[in-house]
Amino acid sequence: MGRTPGSRPTLARVAEHAGVSVSTASLAFSGSGPITGETRDKVLVAAAELGYTGPNPLGRQLRRGRSGIIGVVIGDYPGRAFRDPVAVQVLDGLVDVLGTQGLGVLLIPGVSPSDDGVDPLLETAAMDVAVLVWGVLTDDPILSALQRRNVPVVVGEGRAVDGAPLVALDDRVGMAEAARHLLDLGHTRVAEIALPFGHGERSGPVDAERLTRVDRTPTANRLAGVRDAVDPVLTWETPASLVEHGRDAATEILSTWVPAWERPTAIVAHSDLLAAGAVIAARELGLSVPEDVSIAGFDGIALPWLSPDVLTSVHQPLREKGAALGHAVIGLLAGEEPTTVTLPVGLATGTTTGPAPQ
Amino acid sequence: MGRTPGSRPTLARVAEHAGVSVSTASLAFSGSGPITGETRDKVLVAAAELGYTGPNPLGRQLRRGRSGIIGVVIGDYPGRAFRDPVAVQVLDGLVDVLGTQGLGVLLIPGVSPSDDGVDPLLETAAMDVAVLVWGVLTDDPILSALQRRNVPVVVGEGRAVDGAPLVALDDRVGMAEAARHLLDLGHTRVAEIALPFGHGERSGPVDAERLTRVDRTPTANRLAGVRDAVDPVLTWETPASLVEHGRDAATEILSTWVPAWERPTAIVAHSDLLAAGAVIAARELGLSVPEDVSIAGFDGIALPWLSPDVLTSVHQPLREKGAALGHAVIGLLAGEEPTTVTLPVGLATGTTTGPAPQ
DNA sequence: CCGTTCGGTCAAATCGTTTCGAGCGGAGTG
DNA sequence: CACTCCGCTCGAAACGATTTGACCGAACGG
CATH class of the missing domain: 3.40.50.2300 (Response regulator)
Known part of the structure; x- marks a missing residue:
């Protein structure tokens, strides 16, 4: 592995090594543009020789203006985070759907563990969309922080927020x-x-x-x-x-x-x-x-x-709720108009209810 | 809000508006370098006028070479993800500790939901460190993927991995x-x-x-x-x-x-x-x-x-295990030598064990 | 009164990629 | 044979920030 010690190889070095331009090398990896199979192979071989394992996500993200990260605000109250199997299933469905688009889920504890402000991640972390799984309060500090940063928001099961898709429940x-x-x-x-x-x-x-x-x-x-x-x-x-x-x-x-x-x-x-x-x-x-x-x-x-x-x-439908949230995120990223989806519910009688005594 | 429509304001525009250089504007936000209170205020006022809400994380990440994101591989087998309260508590402790450093947790389902390969996030997502909460198998494809990308790894409760901190359990x-x-x-x-x-x-x-x-x-x-x-x-x-x-x-x-x-x-x-x-x-x-x-x-x-x-x-000690994983991550990022921490366990007798019958 | 130091500001380089438009052969067509 | 078109490659310009070292004026000491 002829890697120059100190820093990892970049696309530019790979291009140089392969004797092509940087743009061509980029094409070889993204696979989107027109490129000869022969040229691509040349680039891939050079990459392998240099130990280059693919484009640096940071560079890609900056250029594209997208991080591929979806912030999910869990824990509207302390301890909710995961202890609740309801949350867990919704999260499962959400992760599944977002995964198909290569989107990752960034966990954001809603309230700061130590002080009383909102979580610093809300202020600083890169995210393309934020999902508020458990609705919003009036004058919700979490929502305010996101809106100030112009982060698009998807809301689950709460009151509607202007310009944000809503996944509601009947x-x-x-x-x-x-x-x-x-x-x-x-x-x-x-x-x-x-x-x-x-x-x-x-x-x-x-x-x-x-x-x-x-x-x-x-x-x-x-x-x-x-x-x-x-x-x-x-x-x-x-x-x-x-x-x-x-x-x-x-x-x-x-x-x-x-x-x-x-x-x-x-x-x-x-x-x-x-x-x-x-x-x-x-x-x-x-x-x-x-x-x-x-x-x-x-x-x-x-x-x-x-x-x-x-x-x-x-x-x-818990997993479906998560999936619906995921689709709302994807729609938002695609520039579609925000819509409201209302999921149905239905009573299932078990063994814990019966005729009143007497 | 005098925002130019089309794109969000950048640090350069704020600097221009404030009549200072870009580097000075950067200093005003990062707060690290030497800067007059007067100048900082000037910049902050200009930022407010332009509706600039702080440095774009993507630019910062590229420049710094760090994403501030820690990938956490959950779900070593399907469904484990969250259903297990053990996992949940560990995650809680982990998120808490990483949060103090402004680090975010990116959820990575270990196995791809659809096909049989590893999760695409493992290949492409930006992360400074990956945490394998539930140990590694022999010839673990997840571990291989991370190692190929040169992503540092922290391992929880499994066999030791070369160069990776380990949080073990007695x-x-x-x-x-x-x-x-x-x-x-x-x-x-x-x-x-x-x-x-x-x-x-x-x-x-x-x-x-x-x-x-x-x-x-x-x-x-x-x-x-x-x-x-x-x-x-x-x-x-x-x-x-x-x-x-x-x-x-x-x-x-x-x-x-x-x-x-x-x-x-x-x-x-x-x-x-x-x-x-x-x-x-x-x-x-x-x-x-x-x-x-x-x-x-x-x-x-x-x-x-x-x-x-x-x-x-x-x-x-479940939350402590998560916390120990978090500290291992932080140590790794600080360039410390990887160490192994072994957490103690102890029997607590309840009401479900008693003398053998007869 | 001059030299030194120091605090504050700035210019420029850099991080690593994607994408746009131009350019350049070669092939197809009249 | 000339012209057009097409397919591939390339150069250059972003994307938005941080950081290094130079620079400049003021304050201070001799």
Whole structure:
């Protein structure tokens, strides 16, 4: 390998070694322009001799004005990052679709771990598009930072942002379907375990005033969906969509907070993880599911460890959501007009819901 | 905002507008060189007027010869990507540490989703360092691709690679500790649920020949660790560290595969997810844990849904592992000599192991 | 009052590639 | 045989920044 020590070979050196111009050498690698097979081979041979392994991405990116990198803002609240299987599947679908275009996914923790500003990557990292998987808040600092930098944005499941494609979910309708299912089973005392509201994550019962202060669109939609069908006797807010918070909430709902004779006979949760926590809490309290209490969730994730129970849940197409986000990114890069895609959801009844007791 | 339509302002335009040279303008932003506060302000004002939001990362990267991007190869086998909470926590720690240095994490699915080659990002994406979180196989095509491109590599938990820092785990010792714990409790018929071996993921019992063909170092270490303490009556190989595979394996082990009177009284699993699946399988078979069968795992992840049981498990410092990988990356970029860090593990007994029956 | 030093600014080189338009043979056509 | 056209190659100009070393004036010391 006749490599000059010190620095790696460049296209110019390869061209020189092959006795062609730099532009021709470039053509040999990009493969796009017109070039003789013979010439290309000559270049490739020279490259091999020099240990040149292809064009330097940095040079290419600068010239093209594109980095091939898609920033994905995960973790709208601390800890969400990956712990949530919902996020994981969406990410999976997204990575798959972007991969077909040679686009890479750059992980961006939304909030800075140390101080309170936005993540420095948002300010400095090269990216062609940013994906806000979990929607935007009002006056979202993350969105502001990106807009200031003129980074195009794709939004998942939230309110629409001007000029940005949106991948929405029919979650209000789905949530209503779940609530109506409980109604149809004869349940009248339905409690609700809600996703985070958005301004200072807290946990506890929700009153009318708090209900007006929900800033996170998915949460707002699901609250509305439930109310389209039933009037919950109690809504319990959680700080994150995690099993332990669902368990805590359900423990409160089923044992201490409400007198036993007024105990809700059904719980509708805004997510499967919360619902699963509720199932566990019920089991721990010695209550049978669904004989004593019915529990429904939202998301349709696989919960093998809930076995033998299968959670009644509103299924959403998670990988498809990720794929739709990916296609929105690709469309944006191709200069297409931003559109809104709304994905359907559908209730799948499992073993955790049944007729109301009595 | 007096922005010339068509293209975004550059540092040169800002300098012109401010009446200074380009180099001075650069100094105003980088903040490193000597510069009067007055001059800096002049530049910043000009930038604001032109709507210039800071140096273009692409130009900076080319000049500096660094992208600020760390490629992280996840998913050594399909689906591992994120489904595994172990991976997730490691990633969390890694992202945290790299974030302090302004380094971003680029996600790289190890295996190409469609064809059988390596992921194209491995060949083309700009990255300063690549992290192989789950070790390397012999003749690992991923490693080869990176080495051919001269991308420095950091390896997590596997065999050492020449010139690459290694973050190892004392897993052989830890696994031995878990097995010995079972031995001390009087168990003599111990079965083992193993992580994937590495060449064509399969599931089923492992014979002596298969034992010689394990290519994945963590698996090899844990197999060896178990054998340091006990001689398992049966080892069952799984295609991935997932609850469902643990359940399947344990169902076979506890019911059909072995005659009931020879049923193992303890199961040691190579991961907590597999162990949790085993607990579920035991419950489904009507067996009490730990009265009828003791179950131990490895990893020490939180399993709130296993409640009220707490898994006996060999705890490894997952976030610290991610952090150690991050520090190895930073050291490599600083030109330090690669070192090997071995992280300690320790058995934490829970409620899923107890004295052997009889 | 002159020489030195120092802080601040600037010009120019460089990072490595892609792409545009021109140029140049050779082949095909009238 | 002249002309046109076509296919391939090349030169040169970006892309947008950082950094080195020169330079210049002011301040300071002798």
